[in-house]
Amino acid sequence: MRGPSRQAVDRVTLGALGLVLVPAGALVVGTEPSLAGRLPSWWPDGLPGSVLVSPEGLTDLRGAAWWAPSVIALGTVLTALSGLWFISLCGRGVRSGRVRLPGPGGDLRLRALRDVLTRRTVSVEGVERCRVHLRVKGRHLHVRTRVWIHPHTAPATVQAPLSAVLTEARESLLPYAVTGGTRISTLGHRRSRTR
């Protein structure tokens, strides 16, 4: 699972790309002949040449000895980078793996932790179903839970026991800092009837 810092990088990338695309697109739109007279005085002149790619310039570049190796190298790096990024986004959190315990020669399977947290959460009255995701980073463990409650159960009543589940986990995994986020949904179809 991706941590908050990775998410910040994702968001900054989105924003930066957007901030490049908006003025670039606007500049191209400004070259429309019918708009040309109505633009404010500070508007930049627009595209340098009459065509997007000049054939002579391209021929010159292709003749240069450094051109092909640099295109291939840059393309490879960009492909690898964006491909790895894409793959890291497709991962669906940690399913297996282990947590090292503080003493030597001991570890805890994340699957065991996930199973016990799932059982504990489902044992809360009113919770019908739940799904637990774990994320480990260094000495920090984040438990993301989604619970489905019956529509007769008030969410306020499950909050305290669900907090207790996390408190338990926090005390049991003590050298690790445990945080959690819980999303509450309702289960089942809507009914319509007259009483």
Add this chain to the structure above:
Amino acid sequence: MITPSQRGTTTVSEKAVRRIAGRAAAEALPGRAVTATGVTAAVRGQRAEVSLDLALPYPASVADSVGLVQEHVAARTRQLSGLDVPRAEVSVRALRADAPLLRAGPPAGGDARPAARRWWSSRRLPVAVLTGAAALVCGTLTLDVARVRLLGLPPARWRGGAVDWLSTHGAGDLPVVLGGAGAALAGLVLVVLAVTPGQRRLLPLSPPVDQPVFALDRSAVSALVEEAVSDVAGIGRARVRVGRRRVLVRARLSFGDREAARVGVEAAARLAVGGCALPRAPRLRVRLQTDQAWRQSPAADPAPVPQPAEKAPVAPPTQGRQT
């Protein structure tokens, strides 16, 4: 006279060591159940290496339990087998809950709850689409350039076509302008995605102090209110729309007094919303429609007293459509 070489040697089998270690693990935590689900042992000369897969009791400090088990297993195996056991490797494969969930007390100081903060989306999908597209485009382009330059093959037709198109179109051409407009629009969308929190379907809840963060689906609020409202006497069907700040209840009345039903619906909806622990109570609006079959109860007019409307034989069929 028997020489030392004739006395024979005692070998402790790996199976014996495994048995001893498994038993030792089970008795390591007095009063709590530890189960060794798998034990392996390797005996080399006077040394035994033991590793265990365990099911440990929960809730209890896993690190402490593991430390105790390791210590006990090593000591007990050493004592019973006479071998040198440096340390037992332990992998916790299961945690078994053997105590009921401790009831947390009521949150200390109801007013001291921290303010609920919105959940921020990770924007996984847009970033995945962008990076995937970038990888695809860069990959195909680089591959084609490499094929031409390194293998001496002719360039792909699409690449030549693209260069031709770019070298015949320029500033002011309609397709180019449209492309620019599209790019500017896409950029705007990206900026909005980067800056806004997203997760509009979730309502953050006030968390108890020092406790995890909770969020509730808006659809869950709607289901809870619908469930509560359809329990009101006379209400046939209820539909609830939940916004970030307001809740709109639309209910159909099948029988009974309108005013009493309205009061009942409002009370039920308020109670259901109150049970959601939302940081700020949303504004509640109720729209009551009467069914086709609905009949005004006999004591009509401004009588606010709800009548038991079991059978209303008379009364004209006032087909209500009022809200």
